[in-house]
Amino acid sequence: MSKAPSKKQWRLNHYISIGLFIVLFFAINFIGNKYYERKNFAGQAYTDLGSYSP
Amino acid sequence: MTKAFFVLLKREISSMAGSPIAYIMLVVMSLFTLFVIYGAAVNLEQTSQMNILQLIFRSLPIWFPILIMSPLITMGLFAEEYKTGTIEMLMTAPVTDLDVVLSKFSAAVIFYSALWIPAWIDVIVFQVLTDGAAPIHLAHYILTYVMLILLGMFFGSMGLFLSSLTRSQLLAAFLSVISILVIFFIGLLRYQTTDPFVEDLLGYILIIQHMIIFSEGVVDSRPFIFYLSSTLLFLALTQRVLAVKRLKA
Numbered sequence: 001m002s003k004a005p006s007k008k009q010w011r012l013n014h015y016i017s018i019g020l021f022i023v024l025f026f027a028i029n030f031i032g033n034k035y036y037e038r039k040n041f042a043g044q045a046y047t048d049l050g051s052y053s054p
Numbered sequence: 055m056t057k058a059f060f061v062l063l064k065r066e067i068s069s070m071a072g073s074p075i076a077y078i079m080l081v082v083m084s085l086f087t088l089f090v091i092y093g094a095a096v097n098l099e100q101t102s103q104m105n106i107l108q109l110i111f112r113s114l115p116i117w118f119p120i121l122i123m124s125p126l127i128t129m130g131l132f133a134e135e136y137k138t139g140t141i142e143m144l145m146t147a148p149v150t151d152l153d154v155v156l157s158k159f160s161a162a163v164i165f166y167s168a169l170w171i172p173a174w175i176d177v178i179v180f181q182v183l184t185d186g187a188a189p190i191h192l193a194h195y196i197l198t199y200v201m202l203i204l205l206g207m208f209f210g211s212m213g214l215f216l217s218s219l220t221r222s223q224l225l226a227a228f229l230s231v232i233s234i235l236v237i238f239f240i241g242l243l244r245y246q247t248t249d250p251f252v253e254d255l256l257g258y259i260l261i262i263q264h265m266i267i268f269s270e271g272v273v274d275s276r277p278f279i280f281y282l283s284s285t286l287l288f289l290a291l292t293q294r295v296l297a298v299k300r301l302k303a
Contacts, residue, residue: 021287038275
């Protein structure tokens, strides 16, 4: 059974994990902004109110 | 998903459903969206270039519930537990921090999504009344709802994180509203800048633009990446806050 980490070690792990989350967040968004896809699923479905009178 | 997650989710949903504030929010939201949809329907007469969903999300009043509802839903999720002391029970129960965070987050997103159902009924009724004279493609409906849920997830996770930092619901709501408004308005600065890098950066987080694009039936991968990664970041940070609380308990 592995020994529980000391308080100092726990704190270090805690801050490292927070740092990793933030770095990962920026990396994902940097790549996401660079390589992206865009697709129109509706076509040019513009409103035609010619036949409608309220 | 563990069994504990579903037990906690049920607890959160029944706690929300038992609160009169939830029903007040539902009624206020229904009336407010009805007012906004009516305004958009009136403006629809003057334009033939947009469908009603595009007009709704181009009008400023619809942003009021989008920006305000999430902080109101999430403000008490942790702050109330700290205040009443029930967090001690959660910390000593055989549940993981992740179960607690995910159950509260899921309950908030489910409730937020339910708040938009009356607005959707209004739009469908409008379609029926006008006999499809102002057609809306199915993609408009689905993508607009997807975008609203993505926004709800992003703002909800942020609200949950801020709620985990304080015992005061009011402070949690205040911090949440301020953070959301900062993100909302910082994107608008895109129209004030001429630097291409800054323009690209601010355009990436321009919430109004994302909503308009999706309500036009266009899917862009960038908002998906931004909102999902932000949601995961805030959920992970909330889990770390709980881990610290557990250590101190």
